[in-house]
Amino acid sequence: MHKGSSLNKEVALLKRYLTKNHLKLTQQREAILEAFLKVDHITAEELYREISKKKRPQMGLATIYRTLNLLCEIGIGQQRHFDDNRTIYDNVLHKKHHDHLICNKCEKIIEFESPAIERLQEEMAARHGFTLSNHRLELFGHCIDWKNCRDWQKSAGR
Template sequence: MKRAKKQIFHDYIAKHGLKSTRQRDIILDAFLSTDRHLSIEELYLKLRAKHPNIGYATVYRTLKLFAESGIAREMQFGDGQTRYEHVTEGEHHDHLVCTGCGAIIEFENEAIEKLQDDVAAAHDFVITTHKLELYGLCAACRK
């Protein structure tokens, strides 16, 4: 899967006349190696120790390119930061967001998906995309 996402990204930058750079490849590898919803700053800090020559602006611009190419999705979870998550063709999940510690938990629930389809059908509505985010406190924050 990582190889396919790398190819999608490289095809995208070639199609748009952009350079394939070592810095972009390092950022891509770091992004693809995590399952977290990363902010620009989190990814930058992850990279900084091993690659001090990669600046914040480069990470910012590269994450934007990932989103434009379709391998990442920009997400807002109410904390003022844009976060990026992997996009996998045909996969869908929703999110539980802890307002205490900021944890983001992905989940899938077929009953919720069916209910959304039923509601849309009852209103003669065709869903093209959607997102569900539930906000509250995780078990650790409730203690």
């Protein structure tokens, strides 16, 4: 079973990490990585449904969690807690690092990037003797369309 042979650099990265740590490259891990690389961000539950319905019906949810955490350790993923309950895993390779602009009234989430902010972040970190590996920036507010926001009437009426 020589699989697709399209072992790109992420799979290579995974392999290297696994080997270095005496871990094993399993079909599950490969399938999860493959699916994860296709998305921008996803929850464990979504990824579970995605994979178990399309590829491996017998895949266990625990394996999803374990592997997503693995990907976060490698640096391919990053955990992010939105509001309450939802934890999403960002694919940090999918595009350049980006930050989020989140509307409190509707569910709109805009991704943006600002090299200027990143530069200042590095500066602040250096000033405090830190070397940065990553960061998380979330701006909350309301968007210009707030009159059309889904939750506006509900929250205004409270």
